[in-house]
């Protein structure tokens with residue numbers, strides 16, 4: 001079975017649009033998201049354009065700040081300080097990757113954790129790790145769990161989840177979220193021995209490595225739920241470029257119980273969860289007034 005991320009994301013955005021309208025009429029505040037993009041990587045601009053459009057569609061304010069590639073780290077830091085202190089800004093996202101002359105971890109640390117809608121600040125990773133309330137949780141991992149639940153229902157207890165990949169952005173936080181859902185979690189990576197055998201034990205298989213079609217049919221347990229985080233651009237034999245995931249969808253489809261497609265799976269959920277985090281940040285800002 002195919003898990004339709006586009007539809008699930010649309011349903012979540014419809015729900016958020018209603019909550020945004022309620023929030024606006026109750027508090028006379030419009031939730032707002034500021035996205036900063038440095039340089040002009042065309043792929044990055046497409047994501048940002050989609051984010052801006054969907055932010056506005058659900059009734060939130062979207063501010064886009066485009067900076068030239070030669071922007072200094074200090075300039076970005078002082079811009080962040082200004083946005084951190086601006087009460088009309090609820091969510092701040094700095095599009096990654098940043099140009100090489102800018103230290104990404106310094107930039108992420110400079111975002112007010114309560115406005116960090118990516119959930120990348122160490123304060124938010126720590127809150128997630130400790131299971132504390134109030135964490136802004138990274139968007140792609142949230143989307144993965146919502147899509148798994150879309151097929152399996154809300155109780156994931158006791159299921160064996162195998163995560164391929166250990167990045168701070170996807171692998172580690174998705175493992176923490178699945179642990180919070182009472183899954184038995186295995187984190188695998190490039191140095192893992194017997195990777196196919198481990199994957200074959202998964203009830204939930206999350207692939208987040210960035211290698212096109214790495215996961216084959218014989219890595220997948222019969223009936224497993226497969227969540228494909230990969231977004232790999234490949235050139236077809238005909239010379240066209242297309243997006244494929246980390247899972248060989250056609251092969252895995254026959255074996256699994258359900259699988260997310262690429263495109264139309266995790267990607268749209270990432271943006272919907274970003275909007276969810278922005279509304280959460282706006283709600284939290286009321287406490288600190």
Ligand SMILES: Nc1nc(=O)c2c([nH]1)NC[C@@H]1CN(c3ccc(C(=O)N[C@@H](CCC(=O)O)C(=O)O)cc3)C=[N+]21
Pocket residue numbers: 046047093094095096097118139231243262263264265266267268269270271
């Ligand atoms: N600070 C930061 N936060 C991010 O969340 C972040 C980032 N930087 N840098 C870039 C990556 C990438 N990313 C995507 C989000 C949605 C789709 C998405 O919706 N993709 C569509 C297809 C889009 C297409 O056709 O190109 C899909 O999968 O169906 C893709 C990629 C967020 N990122």
